[in-house]
Amino acid sequence: MSDDLSLQHSVLGTFLLPIAQALRLRGLDPLETMAEVGIDPAKIANPDWRxxxxxxxxLMAHCVAVTEDEAFGLLAAEQVQPQTLHGLGFAWLASDTVYDGLKRLARFSKLVNTAAVMRLAEEGDLVLLDLGTVPLTGGYHFAxxxxxxxxxxxxCSLALGDFLAPVKVELERPPPEEPERWESMLASRVSFSCERTCMGWYRSDILEPLVTGDPAxxxxxxxxxxxxxxxxxxHSTxxxxxxxxVEHLPDGPPSQQQIAEALHVSNRTLQRKxxxxxxxxxxxxxDTRLQMARKYLQHPNRSVVETxxxxxxxxxxxxxxxxxxxxGMAPADFRDSPTRD
Structure with missing residues (x-):
């Protein structure tokens, strides 16, 4: 695995479509603007391009410059449609709750950006989505x-069918010239120059069943x-x-030291990677035990004891x-449930 992973990371190519629409709203030709930073317009038509x-x-830095709009990133996000996120967008809309949609985002965050490390956590009455820290690479732009x-x-709003404002938003970015625009566009209190980038909602608000929920x-x-x-x-460690x-589980849960030895690396190197x-x-x-448990329990002839x-x-x-x-379910109940996921 390369030591310079930043050279290998990529973003969904479909993310350029909302950006193009935002450029049109600002009176600019999106294809010309993208070509100015080296993006081949022909590739945008390929839904699998990254x-x-x-x-x-x-591109984001250039868009902020040519539009003279420091909140261009938020404007572009307002143009996002479910298909922008490929199957993840449609799975999000078909989730039972907004919370389930957020869990899917965290689970498949590397679809959006291979460098992304998103986590969900609960703090009191709030559910927080932590987007991690910004990359410490040259040229990064907070847009x-x-x-x-x-x-x-x-x-979240598309899934609910109504606007769903976060309770709070924390951003690592320094305060913009017009911070009130962030609070207006996100309809939330926004804090700048924070140690992390995250947003939170009341747990009760995002656990309401969605009428569009479709487990299948x-x-x-x-x-x-x-x-x-x-x-x-x-390829990843x-x-x-x-x-x-998976190889070791039938003999009991392996230790980190056992896995390090099997991969011919030191325990410390494995932990670092x-x-x-x-x-x-x-x-x-x-996570491996949970995923395998779900897989095994989908077979009606395999008992809970054997699993x-x-x-x-x-x-x-x-x-x-x-x-x-x-x-939140007993294994037998999960196995017998027609909507197990």
């Missing part, structure tokens, strides 16, 4: 992060999104770790408690 991250950042924040707000459609688009991700994601975890990829060994171990032992649990009761903690 923009190298440095080129996307250069890219404005676009991301605005896109999330836009998709959401799962189908999840599968399409995962297939797309698998087609382009770079995390993927190697998951492969080794996983941290660079925005994950940890324990996160991968738990428990295949996943390295010493007792079925221990597995049942863990599965209920992960999903």
């Amino acid at each position: 923009v190298p991250q440095p080129m996307f950042t250069a 890219s992060r404005d676009y991301a924040i605005g896109m999330v707000s836009r998709m 459609l959401a799962r189908a688009n999840d599968e399409q999104t995962q297939a797309y991700l698998d087609s382009f994601l770079m 995390a993927r190697d770790v998951v492969d080794k975890i 996983l941290k660079e990829e925005g994950t940890s060994f324990m996160d991968l171990l738990q 428990a032992y295949l996943l390295g649990f010493s007792e079925p009761s221990t597995f049942s408690r863990a599965f209920k903690r992960w999903t």
